[in-house]
Amino acid sequence: MDNSKIKQHISQQFNQEMEELRNKVMMMGGLVEEQVDLATKAFMSYDMESADQVVLQDHQVDTLEKEIDHECTDIMARRQPAAYDLRMLIATIKIITDLERIGDEATRIARMVMRLEGTDYYQDKYYEIEHLLNLVKGMLNGALDAYARNDVEEVIAITAQDAKVDREYNSITRQLITQMMEDPRNITRALDMLWTARALERIGDHSCNVCEHVIYMVKGKDVRHLSREEMERTINSVR
Template sequence: MDTKKIGQHISRQFNDEMEEIRNKVLTMGGFVEQQIDLAAQSFINCDQELAEKVIQQDDMVNHLEMDIDHECTEILAKRQPAAFDLRMLIATIKAITDLERIGDEAARIAKMTIRLENTEYYHEQYHEIQHLLEMVKDMLNGALDAFARLSLDEVASITCQDQKVDREYTSIVRQLITRMMEDPRHITRTLDILWTARALERIGDHACNICEHVIYMVKGEDVRHISQDELEKVVSR
């Protein structure tokens, strides 16, 4: 975190409140990353017990979101912050919403694991799913690092990576549709795998959203719904 951005307030208590929120966001981010890893392990190994753990721990992600949201709202009401502090609080509220939704996607993958227990067709998709998984994990890790350091050095490359994730997802969808057409007996199982791939693709989207929130904090510019080229210009200014 750029300490020049935080810690310059007259009120020591205000400094502590802002730092506490920052730390809680990073804690939530780390926990969500762990959820993705556990969900991935359960999927790859068809581990039902691990999948159940992911689903149960989703409540912890929800509680973290509510706790941080409440603290941000209280600071907005009491401190009436402006400039960077205001942008940080607004962006934080949005970022934790994305993190909570990533947690939901991890839980969704765990549920698909339970549905696909002991199916040979499930294991045929291992390599495609694993590649997509690694891509979105890298994106999320980079987005959280950018948030922690308030650094825009990598955000453009992370958002650009999302285009590769979309292409990979489209390729998986085509393969799965082909297999369903070749053997309709596997339609139900294939659809479960398809939803797992969709969950991973959505995690990549949420990682991009977090990058956009970081840009808003640092630059004060809303980069939602603009092209990759336009985003890169904002970042480089």
């Protein structure tokens, strides 16, 4: 092979490595999405099997995190990437940290459900929890999608959802405190609902973090700790 062919070959190999990495992150993301859904539904429907499943999946998620992390460092050491490629690797390392924490929050809900085994099923419509679940599922899905498509078009709309999540969470908290005061027999159940709502609220935060890492990856700008307006201006200033 002449020199240009070797170069082409190396760059093809590199692209393939980056593509495989991206696929692995998406696989991890898919597992975590499933965990969030399963754990919350296990809580609402008192479903021990789903709770078990969430805990089992957490090991897979942890293993994937370590693998992806290792591959990123390995590519950095071997390929010494710059510009977009380096940013993509750094962003990936950060994104999987947030994904792993989302998995942890889901696992926390699942373990709580497992401790309920043998107690009476608490009949409730769980409208608010379900609404909160749907909001954060949308955020997480959108964040993963932005990463997969390398596109920040939808990111502002996703992070805007976080204010809704916070409002919903605060309203659930107030409602539950009232319930507890009205009847102290509600306290343990209300606390379980409070922890579940809190976990979902945190999952929303982590999904926002993923969005910020995607912006860094695509646009090369660090938008953490900025207001939504500043974030939007920053994204639009870099084309």
